Amino acid sequence: MIDPMEFKVAGRRVFLARGCGVLAACLTVPLWNLLSGCDVAQDEETAGPLTVTVAELPLDRRVRLEHDGRTVEVTRTAGGVTARSLLCTHQGCNVRWIENEQIYFCPCHDGRFNAQGQPIYGPPRESLRELPVTLTSTQAVIGG
Ligand code: FES
Incomplete structure (x- = not known):
């Protein structure tokens, strides 16, 4: 049987890990554009x-x-x-x-x-x- 407390902690870790991955991806593109001289224009x-x-x-x-x-x-x-x-x-x-x-x-x-x-x-x-x-x-x- 799954301990609800363990599931809650594990779920939080998964959420945090995924959140960090998404954040890293979001920061990588603007950083790359800044370093490479790329100029991404607005819509x-x-x-x-x-x-x-x-x-x-x-x-x-x-x-x-x-x-x-x-x-x-x-x-x-x-x-x-x-x-x-x-x-x-x-x-x-x-x-x-x-x-x-x-x-x-x-x-x-x-x-x-x-x-x-x-x-x-x-x-x-x-x-x-x-x-x-x-x-x-x-x-x-x-x-x-
Ligand atoms: S070649 Fe990729 S944005 Fe222009």
Whole structure:
């Protein structure tokens, strides 16, 4: 027969051991990101729209903007304004555009995307997300 007191103590030990394991796991990812230089951005879905003045965007240049906990790239061309999320589609780190290689690079797990945002190396399987852009007479409203 199981002694209820022994079961209670054993159950508490199991609970504590599991709790320590969960706590260690929770601390490991942010610590790794801090040490590795990975920059895990916030959830893009909770960010509000970003408004930029179109005239302030240089023509045919990628402009990196931080807004509401997310990083986006905005590009103005003769054809209009486009925007792309710079959150890696693997685990949400911020990617960086490497001009001389013409790729986006994710420092967290060595992920790479081509100039169109399609995955070309490493763990990412999905393209960087294109964001909707609504143009007014002077402004571009991105995402939201
Ligand atoms: S988060 Fe970008 S490759 Fe893993």
